[in-house]
Amino acid sequence: MIKMDAVLVGFGTVGQGVAEAIQMKDQLFVDRFGEGIRIVAAFDSNTYAASKKGLNPTELVRTKVGKGNIGKKRPETIPEMLSRLDYDVLVEMTPTNIVDAKPGIDHIKAALNAGRDVVTSNKGPLALKFREISKLAAKNKCNLRFEASVGGATPVINLASELLRCERISSIRGIMNGTCNYILSRMESEGLPWEPALREAQQLGYAETDPSYDIDGIDTACKVAILANAIMGNDVTVHDVERTGIRGVNLEAVTLAAQDKKVIRLIGEITEKGVEVAPRLIPRGHPLSISGTLNTFHIQTDLAGEIIVAGRGAGRHETASAVMSDLWVIMRTKEPNSHSS
Ligand SMILES: NC(=O)c1ccc[n+]([C@@H]2O[C@H](COP(=O)([O-])OP(=O)(O)OC[C@H]3O[C@@H](n4cnc5c(N)ncnc54)[C@H](OP(=O)(O)O)[C@@H]3O)[C@@H](O)[C@H]2O)c1
16 A cells, blocks of 8 residues: 655645646545545645645635635644644645745745655746756655646656657747737637737736746746756756747737738747747648637657647636646655666
8 A cells, every 4th residue: 555645835726726626636545555535734825725635625625715714823834833743745735936946945845854755836946047956856865746737737847857768859839828819819719919918817806916937938838948958957947038028019910910821829848959939820620729718738759759738828727737646646656666767
């Protein structure tokens, strides 16, 4: 029997989705590992709940939705509690902060220093401090997994770093932000100028009230930095990524592109030349000309050639899918005679 006691830090869209998925997939884990995942503690920004026997995921979500918090006030800081609680894996799902990566970085370091595995959806620590936390994980012989950080239902990190191990990957290009793609698609299909298209995306809940993180390409740049480090072995932060967002894309440019059977898409790219985010002209029909909110990754390798991964980049259950796949792999590494690494 393989035991997996999890602490969830961050209990918003992703945290609640993960709790629901742990409940939904319990039997699958029991059948394979003899035990399901137990949530032994969960934290939001102000409160927490803990139980050595395991918290009921449905109850946790119900409490959070009903009362706006998870439980009681914390007696100590979260890093202090992560250092003394008994658990196997931290699932870190607090907001992305690309100024100093806090609070996620402190949570991740506390768990790794305590010898615990970490799964995270939080881009900040990975886009700013990738080397530091991967070295800490290696030093403490811990797993550090982060499939959810570059998109929910687009399993590109695990595909590239595990299934494509024998390949030389020469480039990864992708549509990594559904909000920008929605705006560009609407400009093209409806002849909408940029600002009404953004307002529409905000009304539909695709874009934040402050949309700059998406439309200035910051979100895509974070994902580019993470992929460059995790898959291509680079040592970059989000600040090393050359970045142009979509504010400068006007209707005239979109119309001219259409006359040439092309579309404009915000593309994140990791190539031998470097790391960049910029609007690019893409021929219609090319996998990166996709419309709407889907994310798409185009991976170029020496043996397989072109590989395309497309899926929903965001969403409660989509992102939980990526977190669950990381938890599954960690449980596999605990099996006797496991050869996974
Ligand atoms: N949403 C997606 O589809 C998606 C997809 C891929 C990756 N991600 C990434 O996953 C992470 C979580 O996203 P989300 O959409 O779930 O965000 P969210 O809905 O805003 O939830 C964030 C959670 O973190 C908690 N939190 C905030 N500050 C905290 C602190 N200092 N200490 C402890 N907890 C704190 C919040 O507490 P309160 O509940 O008390 O406010 C909330 O529970 C982000 O880094 C995001 O970039 C999200």
